[in-house]
Amino acid sequence: MRIPQLLGAALASLTLSTALQAAGVSAVPAGRLLASNCFQCHGTNGAGPGFDRLAGKSANEIFEEMKDFQAGKEGNGIMAKHAWGYTDEQLRALSTWLSQQPKTALRSAP
Ligand code: HEC
Numbered sequence: 001m002r003i004p005q006l007l008g009a010a011l012a013s014l015t016l017s018t019a020l021q022a023a024g025v026s027a028v029p030a031g032r033l034l035a036s037n038c039f040q041c042h043g044t045n046g047a048g049p050g051f052d053r054l055a056g057k058s059a060n061e062i063f064e065e066m067k068d069f070q071a072g073k074e075g076n077g078i079m080a081k082h083a084w085g086y087t088d089e090q091l092r093a094l095s096t097w098l099s100q101q102p103k104t105a106l107r108s109a110p
Pocket residue numbers: 034035037038039040041042051052054061062065066074075076077078079080082083094
């Protein structure tokens with residue numbers, strides 16, 4: 001593909017995603033992309049198995065715990081490293097998304 005064609009394709013996909021956003025349709029819900037970093041240790045959608053379950057906890061509680069991790073007031077350092085990467089706005093978005101997830105862990109494939 002030549003550069004003008006590449007640019008055309010990139011512009012078309014940009015226009016499509018802008019149109020989807022304008023229509024209130026988003027391929028990835030707000031907060032999910034940010035929270036996906038947590039799934040490795042807290043389970044898919046934060047519902048375990050793994051370390052403490054996050055799914056279904058109150059958004060405020062998750063947010064406050066993340067702020068405590070950032071401040072070094074809690075944990076053994078693993079969570080602080082993760083918490084540092086997020087702004088308050090991003091923490092609110094991922095906390096809200098996690099709070100809305102079902103508490104039941106997804107069953108793994110047989
Ligand atoms: C590398 C593994 C790992 C990842 C990735 C991770 N965590 Fe954790 N998380 C832990 C561990 C371990 C603990 C237990 C506290 C500690 O030892 O620091 C914990 C504890 C927590 C707690 C406190 C739970 C409680 O009930 O006390 C919250 C909230 C939390 N994590 C949120 C998150 C969020 C949000 C993300 C994604 C941004 C995330 N974690 C990513 C390992 C991880």
